Structures are given as structure tokens and as C-alpha cells.
Amino acid sequence: MRIGVYGNLTLDELDQNDKLVVRPGGSALYSSLAAAYFGARVSIYSMIGSDYPRNILSSLKNRGIDVSGVNKLQGLTTRFKISYLADSRRLELINPGQKLKPSSTGDSLHAIHLGPVFLEIGLDTLHYARYHSKFLSLDVQGLLRTEGPKGIVRLARKRIDQFLSKCNLVKATEDEARVIAPAATIVSAARRLLHKGPQYVIITRGRSGSLLVEK
Template sequence: MSYAAVGHITIDEMNEVRIGGSVVYGSLFATGLGMRASIVSRVGRDMPEEFLAKLEEEGVDTSRVKRSCERTTRFSISKSSYPLSLSSRCDNISVDDLSSLNADIIHLGPVANEINREVALESIKISRIVLLDLQGILRVFDNGIKLSRGYLDEFLDLEVVVHLNDLEAIAATGKDVRGALKELSRHFPIVAITLGRQGALFSFPEGILYAEAPEVDAKDEVGAGDVFSAALGIALFRGLELEDLAKFSVASATASTLHEGPCKIDENLIAELEGSVNVSWVEG
């Protein structure tokens, strides 16, 4: 089983400077579950070599990471996990970057509008399951980082599974979370909206499912949504029943908050947390 994450690797400035981005959190998560994982990305000449070397040591294939610009996409991030500002941005991912890529799951994890519809369409052609994180599509960079509908219309009605958080859903649709879920479900086969420590809502053709997250003493919530997306794709590929899929995705995201920074997550910890995830059908 193979997983490929597509999007910008980032340099995140917090209390310390560390590697970040959906592609990093997702690929490390997949590798931790024993999957063959790779990253398709573009970074700058300022990306520390030891950051990429560490990913390789953890079993992530970085052969498709190109140094194609002066400065890597770099964010300032607050303790609340939300980026405060964009200091620099690398160039866009192209369809050519996907040439000869072979992956069962492709996780499109843009963080700064670096993925377009053509890349998404190519991903659909070459993979069995494609997930699209909408965070990097809905962000507007103007005196900080704001949320709006952004480039969402460019991606509507693609056969992809989409994930976004509650604030992004409200900004994208102008509706409350439940209304946003219903609107987006008219354009995508599966939609998941994460609700922070409250869990997540899922829209499937069968109905709407709510998964309540277990209470934990979180250490670091950065990247939890990225892990959630990766887990959702893996659960779909494994063919899990919908309630089990919801438990696995929410438990995986919760488990990620118990660690500092991007890392592998023990599947035994995920299984333990799954037992505390309460699921219920809201509609269906």
C-alpha cells in the first residue's frame, strides 16, 4: 500500500524552527503505519539538509522534493496551531512533478495556493483515492493570513475526498458548519469537517456522521488536521466501515496532539483512543 503527499514542505517558526506542512505530517503518519510513503514538493535553497535527511531516516521517500526557488514556504505559527503570517513562498507544484508517480493514495495538502485543478485532475487519473485539504486553497495572504472562498470554485465537482476545519467551512460557504457540510457535499462525494477538540463531522452518500473526540492532555495541536486527512484516506483504502473510519480518523488526529512536532504515531495508541471515540448518525 503506497501513499504520496503533494504540497509544500514548510519551515515553521514557533518557539523553535522546525519542518512542517501537511505533506510532512501525512507522510510520517503513513510511514508509521507501515506504508510506502513519498512526498512531492518544492523547497528553497534555504531548506536545511538535515530536515530532509531526517524524513529519509524515518522511511519517507524525498526523491521528488525539488529545490526550485530561493526561499522555502515559511510560516509563523501561534500556539493555537493557526499560521499568523507567511514570510516566504516557494513556486507552484506542476503536473510534471507527478510524472511516473505510482501511489494508491494521493493526499493533496496545499498550504499556500500551490496546487491547481490540473494537478488534482492528474492525481485522480493515477491514484485510487485522492484527498484534498482545502486549507491552502481558502487562505488569502494580505497583512497576515485570512480565510475566504479563495480558489474553491476551481476544484468543485472533482472526484476527491475533501477535508477542512470548521472556521474554513464557514469562510468558504458563509453558512454554519452543518450548512457548509451540506453545501460542500453537493460537490464532493465525501466531506469531512474537523471541529478541533470536539471531533469531526462526515458527509457520506449514506448520511451525516458525527465523531466525538476523546479528551486528552494535548501537547501540540499543529498538524492534527493533516494527520486526520491522511488517516481518512488510509481508512477508505482499507475499506473500513463508515463508523470505524470515523473513529480511526479522529483517534489518529487526537493521538498526533500527544506528540511535539511531526512524527510517526504508534498504531496501538490509535487503537486505544478509538475505544473512546463516540460516533452517531446525525442524518441518514
């Protein structure tokens, strides 16, 4: 099975024992690793800066992941600072990175996953992905994020119905689902999301597991 994954690879700054640790991140990274682990032939389409470590790309290649669609541009990679306080997480935007453009995938793919992290995927990439894949999935996080005071990333309700209507599967956290489709219960929110177009909705609930709803 051939799978294409769109979304910017990130560098995440974490404070661990009063030391700053920088680690690779992003939906595109984790989705690609998971798909490759289960035997898919994966290609990543992403924008990175000159600061992105070469050894990470080499590691992806060694796992059989095609990174020829990862474009290195002048400037910095998408970067976040992540802080954990008790059971809460604070996300701070350090650098938004570059916008993605549709990249030629050659033949149509069995599936494409859209994993934006901060507004880098637009309607042009959505339409291209829909046309060139039999199954299209979306992680909504990067479509809902907005930068608040001091770079703090917050969720905001936005018009993303065009994305939802063209995808076969939509994945959201519980908070993201309530932003897109406010409802009394998380099951009701999931069903409201189904009415917007996708065949399947996955809602992740942290330590409480995940919810899968289908039409």
C-alpha cells in the same frame, strides 16, 4: 499501499518563551508521516529552498518515505510565522515558496493527497493527480488563504469547485468549511460540501474533535 502526497514543505517560526524556534511543517509533512506510520509506501512531491534543513529530509528517508520528488530550488522555502494568543492563532506569511508542477509518479497510485499551504497547487496538478490515483483527497487550507496587510494570512472565499468535484475526500477546518459553504450549522456546511462532489467530508473542530460525513 502506495500513496503520493503533494504540497510544499514549510518552515514555521514560533515564539516560545521569547525565543524564536523554527520547525518543519506543512500538510504534506504531517500527512506523509501519518501514512507511513500506518504502513503505506509514501512519496512526497514538494518544492523547498536552499534553507531547508537536510536532516529533516534524512529523517523522512529513515521512516521509509520517498523524498526523490522533493525539488530544491534557488530561493527560500515556504515560511510562516505562527503566534498564539489565548485560544487564537495568528499566521503570518514570510515567504510563499514555489508553485508545484505535476511530477511523474510512474505507475498509478492507490491514493494521492493534495495538501497545499499557500496557493502552490493548480489545476494542472489536480488533473494529473486525479488521472493517476484511485482515491484523491484534499486539504483545502492552502487554496483559501490570502495575504492581508503586514503579511497576515486570512481565509477568503474562492472558486475551488473544480477541486471539490474531483476529490473523493475533502478535509477542512470548521472556519474553512463555513467559508466554502456558509450554513447555519457545521453539519449543514458539511452536507453542502458533499453536494459539490466528494464522497466524504472531514471537518476538524479543534478540541471538539472532528466530524465525518459521507454520501
